[in-house]
Amino acid sequence: MGGRIATSCVGAAGDGMIGGSDGRFVLGRRELALGAATLSLAGARTALAGGTGKFVTANNNSYDTLDPHVVFDIGRIASRLNLYDALVRWTDDPPKLNMWLAEKVDISPDALSYTFTLKDAKFHDGSPVTADDVVYSIERILALKKGAYGLFSSVVNPGTTKAIDAKTVRFTLTKPYAVFMAVLPEMWVVNSKMVRAHEKGGDWGGGWLASHEAGSGSFRLAHYDPAVGFSANRFADHFAGWGPKYLDQVEFLGILEVASRVLGLEKGEFDALDGYTPYDQIRRMRGKPNVQILAKPSLRTMYFIIHNRRPPLDDVNMRRALCYAFDYDGFINNLLDGSVARNAGIIPDPMWGAPKDLQGYTYDLDKAKAALAKVKGSLRTLTINALGGYPQSGQAAELLQSGLAKIGVTATILSQPWPVVDAKLGNEKLSADLIPLWRSAYFADPDNWTGYIYNSKQIGRGNSSFFSNARFDELTDKALVLVKQEDRQPLYEEASRILVDQAAGLFIYNTNYYGAFDKRVRGVRYCPIGDAQDMRWQWLA
């Protein structure tokens, strides 16, 4: 997509070469033959006065915890991305998976065994990153059962991950899992000695790690106040080294009011905003002298989670009636000024696996009423749980409420902060009937939008819609086991059609990323996974 991209990247994202003074950064490929791809830099470089100061981001979510294993969302990703590392890492757009803490990986022919060789990396306290730390980290995720647990729970059993030696670690999966490498970036490696030292009563150090960090990431925690945000200083000894210019300090502030964030950027108090800035404000900022807008196609679809198990929403006709009662056009073209694209299904149309000619729902009150007439159970007032602090979520809720009123269904709106809604998501009793939110790309695979959130095995974890369809399960299970994209693609396309036909959710649009930055910002390497909050590439002119 065009638009004014006024950034100058440190390196082009296309072929993966960074034009820098030394070092090459070779990006890996997404197929499983990752053994050949390495990430290396020519030793540790002493940067010559490359520091360009402090970078402040105003984020729409507050950072209520720093523990990387208990949250799994985009709103709070900055702490994980910048304070911690994982075995592999996503960068750039279209997203590429790179070796990161791992030098290489050997995958067994049966695709059940992944053996990683680690690089020489250090934690912030100087101790080396060892295989034991990796084992501890995966065991911690599996024990705490929060955050990205659902990504690993179906294939990694506790106790099966082994440290072969100090630099070699082996994962043994219970069944083939096509997205294992793709989801590994969310398995953040923590300093096991440090965390163990603060364990209390079997909490795996959770009480301590919520407000401290034990990572190896590009930045080292300096200050943390859950009421304000966190700041971190550059970790000069980071294994991936640094380019000729970098940031000395990064700061992330949780500021819930959008006007405050926008004004702060305009006045120079902030250098960047989060990726959820309403388009109204983006448009207003476009002409401002010290603001640059980065516009990129993204992989984030907006939709309503529908509680598929709670009557009358367990009736497909009721769900279809909902889908015909939403004013897609008014929302996309009027409220959002045409800045996003209608996406009839859940997989973003630019992503492979999205069916090309999908006929979605339109705003048609007659069809809505017809579907409603077929509903067998009794109707009741529906609850829509909008996300506070995300104005679009509230607007979508009000629009749906209005449409439903026109077909005789009442709905009440309850607005709550994202962490509160998130805490209720897996709970069949507590979760609301309808929740307007986004499905971002956590890993660049169609499973991110299909199997992970609609397969019945993920109910209570990723499947917050409590959707259950035998054919859908069959398709998505099989697609995870297969290896080649051309084999998996038709499965995902059919699965996507099922979701639309069964109205498993109310799918609205695929967004573009609109990043608002200070004019001085350079080197932004936008990646749909992480929303440009990965600070190691950026610098200030």
Next chain:
Amino acid sequence: MRLLGLIARRLIWVPLTLLGLVVLVFMVSHVVPSDPARILAGENATTAQLVALRHEYGFDRPLPVQLLRYIVAVIHGNMGISLYTETPVAGEIWRRLPATMELAFYSMLVAVGLGVPLGVAAALNRNSWFDHVLRVVTVSGLAIAAFWLAILLQLLFSMWLGVTPVQGRISDFGPSGVTGFYTIDAALSGDWSMEIDVLRHLALPVATLSFPAMATIVRFTRAGVIGTLGSFFVDYQRAMGIPRRVTVWRYVLRSALTGTLTQIGLVFGNLLAGAVVVEAVFDWPGLGQFAVNSILQSDYNAILGFTIYVGVMFVAVNLLIDIGQVVLDPRGR
């Protein structure tokens, strides 16, 4: 003697009042059935984990038992674990207290420092144009919604004129200091640019909070001074030939201050109430913001802790005021 009697009576009733408050808030927060264990455990918890968690926190006990356990814990200063951040509530409140106290302190300072002289001046120049203008201003000050005034000031001074920051208490993270009052800590560490930054951030929230407080104080001071001026005692003084100025400074002012002291308890309560919405508008990391967040998150322990803290503070302030009154005016009213 009267003072001792006052203190003795209070020492009996204050703990009982606070106990009643704890019971009241406990009852309120348990009216709606919910499952705090679920929120604590996260969405993937097994049933066994939930049962264990309920037992650990005592959620599985009958309510009266939970209440008793809570009262005992509060007496020891332990207000339980926040259901949301999983850290002790008391610690969280303690950490945020200085932010709100600094805000309340300066607002009170401005309100009294400006309000008393203005009120006296208005009373001494009764029915002058100054008095009338002041009346209009104070009547508006009492009718304006604090959150709206905050938004207006923010719009005018931060957004349009750009002379004050939009939100927060300081541009980065605060000075590491002793008192928790950024104005004092920054000065103590000699960082004057930080001091200016702190004062700039204080400007609008203090202006918002102090405006209604000042309106109340102006009105009461004015009424008090007018009343005293018209009293028999002052007439007697005049008859005795004591010059007006002396009368004013020695007696009128004193009675005006006594009257104001009475109202400070009320004003302080309104300040705390206003702080809740003002902190929300300015993203001020204090108790008010904590209260609003806790309520949004259905964090019952945090709500209870906050309410009790505010109760303790409020009661303590009122006790100090009562003592102050007795000291200032032993004759009584």
Next chain:
Amino acid sequence: MSLLGRIARDRVALAGLIVIAAIALAAIFAGQLATFPQDVDTYHTAQRLLPPSAVHWFGTNQMGGDIYSRLLFGARITLVTAVIAVAVSVLIGVPMGLVAGYWSGFLGDLLMRISDIFLAVPQIVLAIAIAATLGPQIQNVILALSLTYWPFWARLVYAETRNAKSEIYIEAAIALGASPWRVMVLHILPAIAPSIIIRTSIGLGGTILTASALGFLGLGPPPPSPEWGRMIADARAFLPGAWWYAAAPGIAILILVMAFNLLGDGLRDVLDPRLRRHGSPKGASFD
């Protein structure tokens, strides 16, 4: 001279009364006076955030709804909430205060201690806790406000009743064998009525402020309800561009509350000139 006549002579009170009456009438006839009455719950997304114009006198909000029309319907919510909350508080608190003040002693002390518990925190703090627990609905707001306001009345009436009891004509009535209820209702109540009436007016103003603060915090009636506090909260996301959206409901609150305050002040001058000189007794709510 009738009460109304005396009020009419006091310009301050008269001004307040006229404004209140005007807003009340506007609220009652909102359906007729609104230019876009359907905008209470329907949206015209193409007309969002328009500045004030001849068509939309106060502009439109983010969903295209006419702000002026929504303000009128919001006045209904504001007035109904305040009137019911204050009425309930008065109906609970006044009798309690009367009884406690008349039969001072253990019963009186107990009732006052109970009100002390409610008064141990500022009203809005307790109201927030109650409203948040029960959920964002208008009934819960009214309940929260009533539960936190009755103690003021109990305390006030308690103090005034005790004062009144020492008046000679009350003592005479008791000595003549009048029953306690007779004394309370026929003698004491009329004596303290001016105080109650004055504070009711001012209390309505204060309740409107507290109720809109609850709405601002999201504890009031949920969308698409045009409650004034919620409108201001919604408007924040669109500042500084759509400043009219935040200004209009705030000005409405200001005018209405000021009217109640002025009426109260005027009533104070009219009904009880004594109060003008001495200010209020300690412990009673000023405003």
